[in-house]
Amino acid sequence: MSPSPYRYYCPEGSSKPDAVACPAGSFCPTGSAVHEKCPIGTFSPSTNLKADTECEKCTPGYYCDTLGLSAVAGECKEGFYCPEGSSQPDEVPCPEGHFCEAKSAHGTLCAVSQHTLARNECWSTTVV
Numbered sequence: 001m002s003p004s005p006y007r008y009y010c011p012e013g014s015s016k017p018d019a020v021a022c023p024a025g026s027f028c029p030t031g032s033a034v035h036e037k038c039p040i041g042t043f044s045p046s047t048n049l050k051a052d053t054e055c056e057k058c059t060p061g062y063y064c065d066t067l068g069l070s071a072v073a074g075e076c077k078e079g080f081y082c083p084e085g086s087s088q089p090d091e092v093p094c095p096e097g098h099f100c101e102a103k104s105a106h107g108t109l110c111a112v113s114q115h116t117l118a119r120n121e122c123w124s125t126t127v128v
C-alpha cells in the first residue's frame with residue numbers, strides 16, 4: 001500500500017491510502033499513521049488540514065489552552081487581555097491606566113481624568 005496522502009491518515013492495517021479523513025482540531029501530513037493535534041494557542045473547526053500552519057491562531061479576546069481544539073476554549077478574563085494566539089485566560093495583565101473587560105483583545109485607555117483600580121474599569125478622579 002502507498003502512504004496516505006496529506007489530509008488523511010492511515011491507521012495500522014488500513015488497506016486504502018485515504019482511509020480516514022483528518023478530523024477537526026488536527027492535521028495530517030503525507031504518510032501519517034495517526035492525526036496530529038493542532039498546537040496550543042490554535043484551533044481548527046475545519047477537517048482535512050495537512051500542516052500545523054493551517055490551524056488558526058486563537059481568536060483575539062479568547063484563549064486556546066489545549067492541543068487539538070476544534071473551537072476556542074473560552075473567553076479572556078476581566079482585567080486581562082488576550083491577543084491572537086493566546087493560550088491562557090489571563091494571558092496579559094491589563095496595563096496601568098487601561099481597563100480590560102472580559103473578551104478583551106487589548107487594553108482600552110482610560111480618559112485623562114480617570115484611573116484604574118482593578119484594571120477592569122476606569123474611575124473618575126475627583127479633586128477636593
